[in-house]
Amino acid sequence: MQEFEYVAPANLEDAIRLMAEKGPRAKALAGGTDILIQLRGGRFQIDRLVDIKKIPELNELSFSEANGLTVGAAVECYRVYEDQTVQKLYPGLFDSASLIGGIQIQGRATVGGNLCNAAPSGDNIPSLIVQEAVAIVAGPNGRRNISVEDFCAGPGRNVLQEGELLVAIHIPTPKPNFGAHFLRFIPRNEMDIAIANSAVSVLLDDSKQHIVSARIAIGSVAPTPVFAREASALLTGKEANEASIEEAAEATKAAASPINDMRGTIDQRIHLVGVLTKRALRTAISRAREG
Amino acid sequence: MTTTIDKTAGTPGKYKVLGTRPVRHDGIEKVTGAARYGADMNMPEMLHGKILRSPHAHARIRSIDTSKAEALPGVMAVATSKDLPIIQARELNPGQGGPRLLAENDLADKKVLYKGHAVAAVAATSPHIAEEALALIAVDYEVLPTVLGWREAMKEGATLLHDNLTEKFSATRGGAGEDTGNKSNVASHLQLKMGNVEQGFKEADTILEREYNTQTIHQGYIEPFACTAQWIPEGRLTIWTSTQGIFGVRGNVAAILNIPESMIKIVPMEIGGGFGGKGTGYLEPVAAVLSKKTGHPIKMVMSRKEVFEGTGPSSGTSITVKIGAKKDGTITAAQLGMIYEAGAYPGSPMVGGVTSAVSAYKIDNVLIDGYDVVCNKPKTAAYRAPGHPQAAFAAESALDELADMLGMDPMDLRLKNVAMEGDRAVTGVPHAHVGLKEVMDVMKAHPHYTAPLGGPNRGRGVATGYRLNGGGSGSSATINVLANGTVNLTTGSMDLSGTRVAIAMQVAETLGLTAEEVTPQVVDTDSVGWTGGSGGSRITFDTGRASIAAAQLVIEQMGARAARLWEVQPEDVEFVDGIFICTKNTDDKFTFKELAGKLMTTGGPVTCSAMDTQGGVGGALAGNIFDVEVDPETGKVDILRSTVFLDIGQAAHPSYVEGQMQGGTLQGIGWALNEEYFFTPEGVMANSSLLDYRMPTSLDLPMIDTVIIEYANPRHPYGLRGAGEHPIIAPLPAMANAVSRAIGVRMATLPISPGAILEAIEKKNTNK
């Protein structure tokens, strides 16, 4: 690892300036569970690491009925899954945040870092997509909002411009009769990278027999996490039963364009995405009914 | 749950200390973080060494230009193979092995033979500068075709790794073999024969033939290699290192650097796992050379990636089995072809596989051909029961399938053919007093074996693992008696597994002391007699015997002191239950402690040393039963229940016997289900991290129940056998048998990963 400068600004303006000064040679540091490993492994070289954890605004975790959930960019996974509101209203995010890494990693790793790292396998990203999360970004040219499904640009690449930082992730308040679930497949039971993952959300009608709308997002099967738009749309107005689930799961496979590597083969990944989506839909529907 | 079953009549309660569970002597230091491991050395003026490794799996080194690296501020020295005297002194003859070959693996000379092969080393004022300097070393490679595995290596017209390697043929174990003169990637071919297999197969009613494959896997010790060397100018060389054998390191370093052993001191650090892999060193001669060049101590610590890519894993194998039996289960013949990948240089554990594969059974007609094959992968090193697990995976999977074909219970088939004392194995050596049948009887009778599986997609697998263990290499021990009646025990046996406490307990048993009254220490090469490395399941046995012998000398000498005080002859003093008694006047008694307090006034300290050179811990059997459930949609294996059985002769400290049984089982599970080196076609390991090299985590394992079987070993005063190796053998076939039964497809290739299971299920469904 080469020498670099470490700075820990106390406010967002300083952080943006410190980032912008060094352009591509500056990187943000949240929990460090991705970037420190990448730096040690020599994936890239930088001149400055900007620690964002000292910025109060970025540590905010709050909820209001009107504005939904705000997860500051420096909020660790453990804070997210220990939060009662998250447990109640954002079950998919709860699922993914609580299975990332192990207990030590969850104490450090942030949801924002998971998103910014933009790994195809990032487990929180599909959960965020199916709960219609929006990334709030600030940079030298001010603030902008980006839908999470448009945030990742390729393996390890996101749409942030030089000097821009993620400030928070904002997730709207779900309507009644809402359910969500996240599943991934790993060969071990922890400390592993998803061979495939799938997050789903469903909104049922008041009879709880029909699906008003649904969202399916999958990971580890394409250069970025993918919002399976067509498969999701198929469920609109459908009966919440096995036939609809099977049909949507099958259609989800079409959204996958995986590669062969040491972690899994193309066939295996496409197959698993179908299995996981089917299973996640079953749970999401029953959660919506219980909800 | 733990059970201990005594198979040797009359032993329960025989011992006061052995079989109890005292707190281990090194426990507090380890749990408080005070214990010092390989990377914990820090010295004034110390520099940091880093190794440049080959990016190619096979290439000729045309030239190495180190000038830019040397010019980087902070860099103090650069070393290459030119700095290793043994390499300069003579050409490599890969068939000969020895320190010349080791040197070539420490710093490549003319050729690199695997991705990760060391080519140069840098010493600098910080590890980061050293790393930066590596990038400035210019190596001009002529890249050669990659010979990635046994298949490519054994092909007609294959690219040869070594210009001067010729195939040796041997028909006896341990023989030097005759040189066929054929240039080949096959370094040696061992053929062992008994009876006539053709005749045997004619007598069979059922014959099974199958090929079994396994991949390169690593021991996965958590502590990477680490050492610090200080070579005083014109003076002695001291090396602090994490190793399984300090005397082996001393001998190799002396030979590689061409200096006398008397100029070298090797100091053992606590070891964070070795499993055989740390029987070989890599860094010590390099650190020494850098220290000599700079006049500073040099510390070198490998990264996990270096451990995977640059140190010895265990062999990938391909094993064919043909086995025939009569209707009643009598095995009439077995023929095996066993190919073991040695990696870059000869020396796979093929012999271990050939000699153990079917040796737990009495089979009259056996023919086994073993091949040691070089290819462009790291040079393999030992891993618990070297070569045995791969062999057992093949043989014990075959037995499982054969049992099915015969409509027999798999344990019944084994018991029908189990070898008894005096039966000859294919090695020609008759079986000693080993409890093969005794262990199998216990397994068959265990409630786990007949418990209902209770659900679909479930399977139970059973297998045994026989560690054929022979010679010991020698162990020394010294005991000093302290005035307060305690003793200090000094050995040269690196403690990988709780051997300090297990040996101290044998001394305590002999001297009538408690385990706590014996203080065991592992010391450096200057401070104890020559002792072979910690391997071959021999330490508790060999070093134990040396320590018992030293304790007996202590009793003798202390008895003589008592005789002096009582004014009788030494023969008139007896030592009974920890008390010295005068047979002339039985009122004259000293406890060990009382007498110890009088030593300084009766002739000075008592210090006794002894050596054990006989060794011969002998073979032993272990076995596993697994219940698994397979998710047919994902191929994931869930282990529902696991029981491991092991014959220990007599447990010294049962907790550490259980630790070995559970540890071996979990390593075997990893090997069976997920672990493998995943190579790109260019020979680059794509998964050189613990994230992608999938060893089991605690969440992947059920409680591993242990059944300790004590069938006393007549070769040891207290009946001990080894425990370190045989528990890793049976888990591979037992797991393969369990999964195969759960999904109804025979899984003959490891690892049995979820992807492989999915494919097998899919194939089965489409063939229906």
Ligand SMILES: Cc1cc2nc3c(=O)[nH]c(=O)nc-3n(C[C@H](O)[C@H](O)[C@H](O)COP(=O)(O)OP(=O)(O)OC[C@H]3O[C@@H](n4cnc5c(N)ncnc54)[C@H](O)[C@@H]3O)c2cc1C
């Ligand atoms: C042992 C282990 C297990 C793991 N298991 C999992 C797992 O199961 N699932 C999973 O998805 N991941 C896993 N990871 C990866 C990692 O923990 C997660 O991706 C984590 O959420 C990253 O968060 P972080 O806060 O540590 O990010 P960091 O490493 O601090 O940052 C990650 C990237 O995001 C950038 N970044 C961070 N914050 C900002 C910001 N505010 N604005 C702009 N850019 C920013 C950084 O510059 C960097 O490029 C694991 C990692 C380890 C070491």
